[in-house]
Amino acid sequence: MRKFIFAFLGILVLASCNHSGRLPGSFTISGHISGMDSGQIVITHHINSRMIKQDTLQMMQGNFHFSGQVTEPTVYYLSVSDTINPLMVFVDSGQMTIYGERDSLEDARVTGSTTENAYLDYEQQMKPFRDLTDSLDLSYETAEKKGETRQLDSLNNVYDTIEHNQQKAIMTYVKANPGSLIGAWAVTQNFLYNPDIGILSGLYHSLDSAIRSTSYGRLIDRSLIIARKVALGQVAPDFTEKDPQGKPVSLSSLRGKYVLVDFWASWCGPCRAENPNVVKAYRQFKDKGFTILGVSLDKNKDSWVQAIKQDHLDWNQVSDLKFWNNRVAKLYGIRAIPSNFLLDRDGKILARNLRGKKLDQELAMLFR
8 A cells, every 4th residue: 555545635634622721712833944044934734624725934044933723723734945845733722833954844843732742642653663664665666666576566565564553553542542633633544545444433433522523533424424335335326527528427327347436647656657557457358348437636637638648548537627626536535546446237346446466356356
């Protein structure tokens, strides 16, 4: 999963909880970034799950000051133009300070936020898993450049094992901290992609009622409702969207064939890397009763059409060009791409997120 998921940062929606003891209201952030006497700092946060607001501040001798209103602890991102990794911080009402360095802004010291302190404690518990995956990245990149498929498969298995162990640790954390906003946040970050309904439901109901009423709690609840509708064995929700020529294409029109509903986008690197595998599967099984319906999360039609041509995606493609607000993506609870659903001839969901060899193996079993 680590190497193939393009995660949507919009999942970091507004968080809410008064567990800090503070009432919602105004906040002020005073900060200093060493190594940057002048320049601009960009502060970004989500007004809701899809709308983003940005403020640009001018720094004077490395200092900046920012104030605003929060109705609940809220995720903010701070970045400067020439740095890669932004600082993510949970903003509470009250006074906060941030001290960091331009070249390592993500490691800045934050004080004055009880929610941020809880987040840092959680992150410290997750650090061993990050260290393990980081130690494998160079080996993965080397094997990828050399085309060493066996080594890549082996490393992916190790990544999967680390991820599995990390998820177990997160589940333990959530259940041990039912009143923690960070526990609910961690669930949204780790259990909404290809959700296991039993696990997700158990985590949701382990949270205190006050946490379930937060934005993160409501997001988990909505995700559960959608997950039940697109669970294995369910008839996939029907939809109609337009192809590049403006012709409406419905999912139900493909009944009688095995269908892969494939969510992707031209701007998604992992999607483009996976497309050759999808093309191979299509060409191998299209004459045996298999087809694909691509749903793009693009927002630029020219980029979308060009990618279809470049990647030889010779099957039905649809999009409403609304990016992450794509209606079908929301209907299916898509929070990361590439993502797909394999349907039988009656439209029932057989499998989800089949990629590479797994897609070939599943189709080979169906058409043996």
